[in-house]
Amino acid sequence: MMEILSRISATDCVKLCHRVVDGLCGREPPCRSDYSTTWSLEEWLQLLDFLTSLFRLAVGNDIPDEEVLAKLSDADHSHAEAVLSVLRARWEEIRRALLDRTSSISSATLQDFDWQLKLALSSDKISSLNTPLLSLCLDVRENGALRPITMELNREEVSTLISSLEAANKVVLQLK
Incomplete structure (x- = not known):
């Protein structure tokens, strides 16, 4: 899954990951039209699902950096580090979003x-x-x-x- 992420630069990967975290935290998620020339619809949906699941799993289960990098082993080093840097920078924000989502189960x-x-x-x-x-x-x-x-x-x-x-x-x- 991560090999399709290498179609964009590491800098764009950081921007994409921040937008994925924004979507996870209830703000505006990344826009498909910005990446329509890079990935097919199916690839786009798979990539979003993978990144969202990775961020949720890493923060929800308090997974160390080494395990996160192991899950990103398909990607080249610069892209894996880009994803990890976003995860580290937005860890607390993701944790709060997960807690809010859990506490709002009761309507x-x-x-x-x-x-x-x-x-x-x-x-x-x-x-x-x-x-x-x-x-x-x-x-x-x-x-x-x-x-x-x-x-x-x-x-x-x-x-x-x-x-x-x-x-x-x-x-x-x-x-x-």
Whole structure:
């Protein structure tokens, strides 16, 4: 696969790899029309897939430079070094993009919240309660739409919610 990369100069290879990383990070990917005279459509798609997979695999699995160079053994030394230099320079950016992609697997995200503490003095069944209740309003973005969620929690439910959020926070911190 890498032998087709040698159809462009090492300098152009660096530019192409930076554009591939841009695409991986959610920005504008390389444009096929810029390289239509160099590669066929099939070669272009294979090359993009190879480079994208290489960058994801190298960063996602924290592969050392020697293993990356081994995967690039088909390319001449200057092109392999060009790909490796882009990988080193944009490592942290690729890692953040992979983490963002992983964390966005769940389509619902919390955008904002508001809370109020209320004291329920009585109910229709009991004349005197004096129970504190937490009114929690969550604004959740799901599939691009903002959806309000309102709930009322007693002391035990608030304690359970806090424990769940602390456990979720520990998992998120372990991912970083």
